[in-house]
Amino acid sequence: MGFSDADLAAIWLTLRLAGVTTLLLLLIGAPIAWWLAHTRSLWKGPVGALVALPLVLPPTVLGFYLLLAMGPQGPVGQFTQWLGIGLLPFSFAGLVVASVFYSLPFVVQPLQNAFEGLGSRPLEVAATLRAGPVDRLFSLVLPLTRSGWLSAAILGFAHTVGEFGVVLMIGGNIPGATQVISVQIYDHVEAMDYTQAHWLSASMLIFSFVVLLLLYSFNRRTRVIL
Amino acid sequence: MSIQPNSLPTRQAGRAWPCARRSSGPWQGLSPLLLGLCGLCLTSGTLAAEVRVAVAANFALPMQQIVAEFERSTGHRAGVSLGGTGKLFAQISHGAPFEVFLAADQRAPARLVAEGKALADSRFTYARGRLVLWSSQPDLLDADASALQQGRFSRLAIANPRVAPYGAAALAVLEGLGLLEMVRPKLVQGENIAQTYQFVASGNAELGFVARSQVMRDGQLQAGSAWPVPERLHPPLRQDAVLLLRGKDNPAARALLAFLRSEAAGSIIQSFGYGL
Numbered sequence: 001m002g003f004s005d006a007d008l009a010a011i012w013l014t015l016r017l018a019g020v021t022t023l024l025l026l027l028i029g030a031p032i033a034w035w036l037a038h039t040r041s042l043w044k045g046p047v048g049a050l051v052a053l054p055l056v057l058p059p060t061v062l063g064f065y066l067l068l069a070m071g072p073q074g075p076v077g078q079f080t081q082w083l084g085i086g087l088l089p090f091s092f093a094g095l096v097v098a099s100v101f102y103s104l105p106f107v108v109q110p111l112q113n114a115f116e117g118l119g120s121r122p123l124e125v126a127a128t129l130r131a132g133p134v135d136r137l138f139s140l141v142l143p144l145t146r147s148g149w150l151s152a153a154i155l156g157f158a159h160t161v162g163e164f165g166v167v168l169m170i171g172g173n174i175p176g177a178t179q180v181i182s183v184q185i186y187d188h189v190e191a192m193d194y195t196q197a198h199w200l201s202a203s204m205l206i207f208s209f210v211v212l213l214l215l216y217s218f219n220r221r222t223r224v225i226l
Numbered sequence: 227m228s229i230q231p232n233s234l235p236t237r238q239a240g241r242a243w244p245c246a247r248r249s250s251g252p253w254q255g256l257s258p259l260l261l262g263l264c265g266l267c268l269t270s271g272t273l274a275a276e277v278r279v280a281v282a283a284n285f286a287l288p289m290q291q292i293v294a295e296f297e298r299s300t301g302h303r304a305g306v307s308l309g310g311t312g313k314l315f316a317q318i319s320h321g322a323p324f325e326v327f328l329a330a331d332q333r334a335p336a337r338l339v340a341e342g343k344a345l346a347d348s349r350f351t352y353a354r355g356r357l358v359l360w361s362s363q364p365d366l367l368d369a370d371a372s373a374l375q376q377g378r379f380s381r382l383a384i385a386n387p388r389v390a391p392y393g394a395a396a397l398a399v400l401e402g403l404g405l406l407e408m409v410r411p412k413l414v415q416g417e418n419i420a421q422t423y424q425f426v427a428s429g430n431a432e433l434g435f436v437a438r439s440q441v442m443r444d445g446q447l448q449a450g451s452a453w454p455v456p457e458r459l460h461p462p463l464r465q466d467a468v469l470l471l472r473g474k475d476n477p478a479a480r481a482l483l484a485f486l487r488s489e490a491a492g493s494i495i496q497s498f499g500y501g502l
């Protein structure tokens with residue numbers, strides 16, 4: 001036995017999805033995390049709560065509303081149709097959008113922790129030494145929060161790989177386009193094909209353990225909390 | 227109908243059993259009121275019992291009515307868990323506390339019988355499923371489904387043919403009509419017939435093969451437009467029920483299976499568009 005062609009396609013698709021999602025999340029999440037770490041606005045609470053929602057919501061809630069929102073009658077669906085790119089459900093782009101929502105807290109929160117840990121003092125000192133914003137970003141913020149970025153990237157990636165409920169609800173189970181590993185495993189189990197299910201499940205288990213092991217051993221050295 | 231979680235039924239605070247057990251204690255010490263109450267529990271305990279039923283997703287709506295009728299006429303109670311047949315099969319083979327299984331096919335019940343987890347002589351076909359091509363748009367489908375024939379749609383939803391009998395039947399229809407290769411790039415798959423319905427109901431797929439029971443009530447289409455698929459286009463969708471080993475000694479389990487064969491249940495089943 002081993003992986004079938006469909007299994008391999010699912011693995012490749014999942015890695016691609018997690019990669020694209022993680023990149024996007026770092027771009028979107030960093031400004032949000034920065035703002036959350038430094039703002040004194042009254043909006044800090046509501047925005048923080050919004051970002052954290054996927055931590056407590058069942059993926060079916062997210063998947064259900066995404067399906068409605070991205071459908072032909074939904075606001076997102078009407079917008080994407082107006083743009084001429086059609087509807088997002090059942091497409092790779094749709095999975096990326098869903099995954100960005102779904103994994104947002106896993107990227108924002110480690111970054112926010114790192115930014116808060118940095119504090120504003122080093123930045124003020126650098127500013128009095130006439131370091132410009134770009135200089136402060138590259139010589140201070142990025143190096144000092146490196147482990148926060150690493151945690152965010154690894155968690156965002158791993159969480160997207162493990163996504164199930166949302167992709168099941170808006171994916172449509174299309175091989176090569178939306179059939180990710182977790183859905184493929186579910187398929188095997190439903191089809192009573194437990195041998196194939198074991199192959200993929202065991203790989204996921206080992207992958208997840210290794211990722212978290214790397215994360216924890218790295219974090220122990222640099223002492224940054226998750 | 228939206229996707230229903232497949233949760234195990236929570237045991238309704240069983241009026242009968244805990245009380246019946248307590249009644250074996252010292253009777254004299256109890257106040258007359260409590261005694262009377264327990265007496266009441268005992269009598270209803272001998273008559274009414276509770277049965278846990280695992281039901282294939284496509285049969286959700288008729289089952290609601292059947293259970294209501296069953297509870298009213300027998301006094302027994304039935305807790306229903308909905309799910310895909312494959313998932314329910316997996317749960318049952320791994321010890322889920324179901325006592326009766328209403329599958330969407332014949333394969334899963336037969337396998338449970340072969341594995342000694344269900345009683346062979348209890349197996350029977352409770353309904354014959356009917357397939358319908360459905361759209362939530364009121365004017366897309368007509369009597370000869372020209373929208374399907376001419377490919378006037380961008381997404382066609384079917385249940386996953388590998389695991390769902392309705393999906394396999396849909397595939398057979400497309401193959402029989404010689405349309406499979408044409409529609410293949412437009413196919414999306416729901417994990418079961420309930421999710422397939424959701425894809426079409428939300429408008430994300432213009433067309434979808436769903437169970438007739440999901441869109442018809444008393445022979446009337448509830449919304450959108452539909453093409454009832456002629457039965458000769460696919461192998462029959464026989465849905466089998468079986469008594470599971472756990473329900474062997476439960477009078478409510480046997481009563482439910484008997485009720486499923488009754489005329490009352492039969493007319494409910496037919497009113498949802500199933501054959502018998």
